[in-house]
Amino acid sequence: MTVPGIIYLFINNYIPMYGVILAFKDYNYVDGIWGSAWSGLDNFKFLFNTEDAYIITRNTLLYNTVFILLNLILSVLIALLINEIKDKVISRFYQSTFLLPHIISMVVVAYLVFSFLNAENGLVNRLLFKWFSMDGISWYGEPKYWPYVLVIVNAWKNAGYLSIIYFASIIGIDKEYYEAATIDGASKWKQMTRITIPLIMPVIVTMTLLAVSTILRSDFGLFYQVPMNTGALIPTTQTIDTFVYRAMLQSGDIGMSTAAGFYQSVICFFLILIANAAVRRINKQSALF
Amino acid sequence: MIHLFFWCFTIISLVPFILIFMVSISSEDSILQKGFSLFPNEISFEAYKFLFNDFSEIARAYGVTIIATLIGTVVSLLITALFAYPLSRPSLPFRRTLSFYIFFTMLFGGGLAPWYITYVNMLGIKNTIFSMIIPNLLLSAFNVLLMRSFFSTTIPETVIESATIDGASEITIFFKIVVPLSLPIMATIGLFNTLAYWNDWYNCMLFIDKPDLYNIQYLMTKTLTNIQYLLMKSNSSAQVGELLAKMPRESVRMALAIVGVAPLLFAYPFFQKYYISGITSGAVKG
Numbered sequence A: 001m002t003v004p005g006i007i008y009l010f011i012n013n014y015i016p017m018y019g020v021i022l023a024f025k026d027y028n029y030v031d032g033i034w035g036s037a038w039s040g041l042d043n044f045k046f047l048f049n050t051e052d053a054y055i056i057t058r059n060t061l062l063y064n065t066v067f068i069l070l071n072l073i074l075s076v077l078i079a080l081l082i083n084e085i086k087d088k089v090i091s092r093f094y095q096s097t098f099l100l101p102h103i104i105s106m107v108v109v110a111y112l113v114f115s116f117l118n119a120e121n122g123l124v125n126r127l128l129f130k131w132f133s134m135d136g137i138s139w140y141g142e143p144k145y146w147p148y149v150l151v152i153v154n155a156w157k158n159a160g161y162l163s164i165i166y167f168a169s170i171i172g173i174d175k176e177y178y179e180a181a182t183i184d185g186a187s188k189w190k191q192m193t194r195i196t197i198p199l200i201m202p203v204i205v206t207m208t209l210l211a212v213s214t215i216l217r218s219d220f221g222l223f224y225q226v227p228m229n230t231g232a233l234i235p236t237t238q239t240i241d242t243f244v245y246r247a248m249l250q251s252g253d254i255g256m257s258t259a260a261g262f263y264q265s266v267i268c269f270f271l272i273l274i275a276n277a278a279v280r281r282i283n284k285q286s287a288l289f
Numbered sequence B: 001m002i003h004l005f006f007w008c009f010t011i012i013s014l015v016p017f018i019l020i021f022m023v024s025i026s027s028e029d030s031i032l033q034k035g036f037s038l039f040p041n042e043i044s045f046e047a048y049k050f051l052f053n054d055f056s057e058i059a060r061a062y063g064v065t066i067i068a069t070l071i072g073t074v075v076s077l078l079i080t081a082l083f084a085y086p087l088s089r090p091s092l093p094f095r096r097t098l099s100f101y102i103f104f105t106m107l108f109g110g111g112l113a114p115w116y117i118t119y120v121n122m123l124g125i126k127n128t129i130f131s132m133i134i135p136n137l138l139l140s141a142f143n144v145l146l147m148r149s150f151f152s153t154t155i156p157e158t159v160i161e162s163a164t165i166d167g168a169s170e171i172t173i174f175f176k177i178v179v180p181l182s183l184p185i186m187a188t189i190g191l192f193n194t195l196a197y198w199n200d201w202y203n204c205m206l207f208i209d210k211p212d213l214y215n216i217q218y219l220m221t222k223t224l225t226n227i228q229y230l231l232m233k234s235n236s237s238a239q240v241g242e243l244l245a246k247m248p249r250e251s252v253r254m255a256l257a258i259v260g261v262a263p264l265l266f267a268y269p270f271f272q273k274y275y276i277s278g279i280t281s282g283a284v285k286g
Helices: A003-024 A042-049 A052-084 A088-103 A106-117 A123-132 A143-171 A175-183 A188-213 A220-224 A231-237 A240-249 A254-282 B002-024 B028-034 B046-053 B056-088 B095-107 B112-122 B141-154 B157-165 B170-181 B183-198 B202-207 B216-225 B227-231 B237-246 B249-283
Strands: none
Touching: A003 A042, A003 A254, A003 B056, A003 B095, A003 B112, A042 A052, A042 A254, A052 A088, A052 A143, A052 A188, A052 A231, A052 A240, A052 A254, A052 B002, A088 A143, A088 B002, A088 B249, A106 A123, A106 A143, A106 A220, A106 B002, A106 B216, A106 B249, A143 A188, A143 A220, A143 A231, A143 B002, A143 B249, A175 A188, A188 A254, A220 A240, A240 A254, A240 B112, A254 B095, A254 B112, B002 B249, B028 B249, B046 B249, B056 B095, B056 B141, B056 B170, B056 B183, B056 B216, B095 B141, B112 B202, B141 B183, B157 B170, B170 B183, B183 B249, B202 B216, B216 B227, B216 B249, B227 B249
């Protein structure tokens, strides 16, 4: 029964794992994976001697740190407030609406962002002009704005999704705690900060640790589609994943691309092990292994 | 107070969609004057007329997406269930080894380039429909583990034992007993798969360079950066020039976005309930 699955994972995951030897080779299409000459650590030396390695690591780390913090605050806040809505139908309506951005593809998101930021007709530039008589900003030519744009887009797309996960764990809390607190005269605010948040803390910590463990991976679609693969924006929108892609398909440098991917995989591997060990201590059930 | 706050969030979630819809039904004049606006001066369906005038490009892209989604979802669901079920049974030999075999794929990966070369050079998958079905999307370790825990908590061991005593084979047990008992998880994973296939542009971007095989998401990607793309197959250049002059560019682009996203938005009210219960059951075990 398991045979199709085993074969599939072998092809899709295990052969490429073996393929990391390409990081130590000077790959060319004629000789293929096996025939290409060994190049030792040259690919890594080349990668870390340029500024690229530093920039892509910095970008990936900074973006993910901000994403994790902002998404955490927003989604817990939304979850706490959804919990205050007693009408089931309305609560359900809000949940579905906030989840909507999560189900659409990054291609559609790129269109939505373009409709706001397009230099000539975009809503933002037109409003800037109308309300502040400001000249339009050439959004797709100015890298300095993109950290803000991408943070907003990411929060828009994911906060609703995460809030539903937190909301689910809030519903699981025993109602008696709140009844007792109400009898003792605790305000809503007190109930949130003293009962709800402490009780969902294990879930918050677990989710956050898991996010931290993949801090070197980035959402390729967000960093590639949303800036519309614009060359001018690369300084602030290049992450490890877009670098790996561009090195492979745009510059054709297979060795370097594999080396960067390998560097990312190895660090992620250790981070996951550490994060999992931490999760096990806090909440054994939530640990991955 | 809370409702005010939530109305703001609702508006933030929905406004971008409304904006592209309004642009798609704005007349070109109104876009020139007011730019993209939620309240266009003049409503016009020119953009949609333009798209539907020569629908073959979009229809073909939809066809590719639908085929990949249908085959992908069914095959993926089958492989996932067939993999997860034995893992949920304590009697399976090498159970721990097999779990680790799946699990390790979540911990470590070879990266894009070796993965790409495996598919392109070893399996020759470039420019075939398989490249939008097989790579990465067909089996997710996470879904296997999700399904395994569903099987091991919901399917009573005694039912399977009594079926075995009655002489049922493993395959019969799986299809006659396990599958009917597991419809909720099947629906959830099926929904996840459908969305993943429907929304995929990454495999198409990597493996397809024949425009005939573009799926709808990738056709949209191409058109966002280059609106002329829609006219590509009108092969005489004089004709392209003429069409291009007549084309309401901005509204056509947004109309394509609406055409691309509409099926998902229409289906959303019907599946949102299952989707929400799917993510809550999958994400929070504790």
